[in-house]
Amino acid sequence: MQIPFDNSYASLPDAFYTRLNATPVKTPQMLAFNHDLAAVLGIEVGDLSEAAQVFAGNETPDNAAPLAQLYAGHQFGNWNPQLGDGRAILLGEVIGTDGIRRDIQLKGSGPTPYSRMGDGRAWMGPVLREYLVSEAMHALGIPTTRALAAVSTGESIWREQGALPGAVLTRVARSHLRVGTFQIFAARGEVEHLKTLTQYAIDRHYPEAQGPMDLLRAVCSAQAALIPAWMAHGFIHGVMNTDNASIAGETIDYGPCAFMDAFAQNRVFSSIDQMGRYAFGNQPNIAVWNMAQLATALIAQVDDRDAAVEEATAIIHAMPEQIEANWLSRFAAKIGISTPIAADVKLLEHLLALMQEDGADFTNTFRALGTDAAREHFVDREAFDAWAANWQDRIKAEPDPQALMKRTNPAVVPRNHRVEAMIEAAVAGDMAPFERLSKALATPFTETDPDLHRPPTSDEIVPATFCGT
Template structure:
């Protein structure tokens, strides 16, 4: 294991604020992380450090290593373990909380945004429920890798500032494995589950809601009903997030309310995975026996989670004056909130359709074309990412064929085709109904138009939204297995590839290729706790 940044003379730890601890007494317990016996850096995120206003030279110092392993608490810092509840697979658990995490504090980044800095895997807390509170190296590196991949894809996410080996051995089902701590950065760790915990305790929910508004949606404070405005803002943020997930084939795997942020960031990369063969019923999580969190169920589950969030705000809104100056009362508030919640499906559909139109290079959403292509993918079990990327190249190839004065045979019997611009797509789709594919291609190319300059521009636009490199599940497992055994090179190589998911580079074909069908068929993910 080697550090990404050599150790240097410390230039000063960042100043951490304690706004959450200061303002939200009753939603945490003061708690110190457990010290690590022999900390060693595995990966340090200098790009994120700079964004946070943290000097990269300090990030590579022995002092930083001590802080990020939980061994040293910076002066003036008040680490805490946050309390929250949550609905897990539909059942309510009144007490969850940070069972293996500690919030060190907050920094104001270079953009003026408040960001949490927390340690994950730093030892048992009062919320550990019998667990050891530690994290294994594999799950720590999974969260590091997936967070950085999602960030590169432009999807809101928590990120990792550091991954540090502790020098301890932890015991899991697979046996003894190296222990590690992840330093996680988030816009906040406020969850729907935080609100579910607060509403059941007197005098807390109003402070929490006002804090969330001030931190994430300050414009809501000026609304006639700030809490309804907060709900509306969170609905919008989560509609955008789920549309983003669906666009790249991301499956979270455990969309409990305690894993649903108020900020609209992806959080808690446990049994997550990426879709390969397109099928809305796809489930990889070993604990999702009924398919509750299957790929295609994610929009409906998020709406369900948001309904649980809305329930925590009813009492606050009900006390506010209505049109007649009297308190609105719960009945009126529930009616208003149902209207907002019902708007989620329409807003998500709008965003999803726009995303699919962009992925297909269309000026406007066309449900017939988008659903037709997804049906082709599903019936043939085709690779989601590879098919959209192959489709992206076709407009420019059509332009090249047109410019050369030759025909572009994207319809008709396969045996009649010569230099078909759609050959790469046909290869990914595999054998199937040739007539159905030819008919879809004919309709799609007609919608694109035939102006060469416009076709080339469409390919550029499509390739900007259709990644070539995603965290292929088998490559993630390969990298984590090697790192656990002491070889971080595959992890580093995969991380470097995923830092630019849009640009095709020579020698990286294996990173753009789906796993063999037999591998995907038996692939399962685990929570990593």
């Protein structure tokens, strides 16, 4: 197997990482392989059994530069001075056929110096969830890390549930630079390392940026576009810690994530989010908070601190308005409006309030708009009819609202109950549900498998999701 590595992060100072290989596993077997992504990356794969050895960590490919990255972060608002890749190894980088540089990382590849008493492993459930959900996000057009391979290890690992089958995910990202990568050097007062990291991030992601404040502005803009993209599809990240906030503006780390069924602004799925910090409707606020932490870290390298504080404050204070504009653009398209105006906010908020009051399914309600089936999602159908009359008046001037809604509102998303059923089957050795979901989620705006559109019944509801570490 040939991987055209072109590594840059490994050329940074040793303080940025620890060099080490993945820990070999007993009997790796390929569970899933993303041939389309492999082609984009320029990876030539012949025998999948050989590929399984590489993507399980048993064999290190030529020209790889395996390492575990160092970072810190705020976790649920609490500062942790040192985190790092506790169960991941960055194999290296490739420049794809599209000219984009990407990381190739093994997740669940064994302990590292940053494991903090953990085993460095992952079990099959979270690996297949991240594979499925990250590829679904990509198909929805949302910036995200992607999944190249999922490999079973032939070993059992121990979690609260007992012994579970181990697996390794190969994750692909435009980089694994996080807010926490900057925070650790700022907190340690290692200004030269901070300057080196800042220039590296600029060169890799935002070459038009001139200095740390321009980098901050670019990252804020990327995050201000990302969060409304999540929300427009009912996605809840679940663990928006600063070590999970990508500088590249991608969705990263699919732990206790979920797509909502019944709409609620305060919906929380993460089993550890007891206070609702990362609830659906609070995600914009957290994105701004995370960017404020990035600003604080970046300012630490600037000589004129007062001027930097003033500029950074203006950048952060402008972010909510950016998010609101992107939110309006995304949600207006969901109701067939291609050129939204300020008054459309009230129209959208009214619809969402009706959905929340009646427990309407997020995905199916938006998909049904403009059809007779739409009102069936509401208990108070007269209230919906009144809203729909105002909406119809609004979209009369729109060129083709139905076509816009069809390509904006998916027919299928990876619903929690389907994902959990898929995991249960896979653990028992049946990958058919995984393959069925993968096929449907690859074309989410096409109604190809109506049974997958169905919300959970009362006994299928999955009220909480877990990180899986």
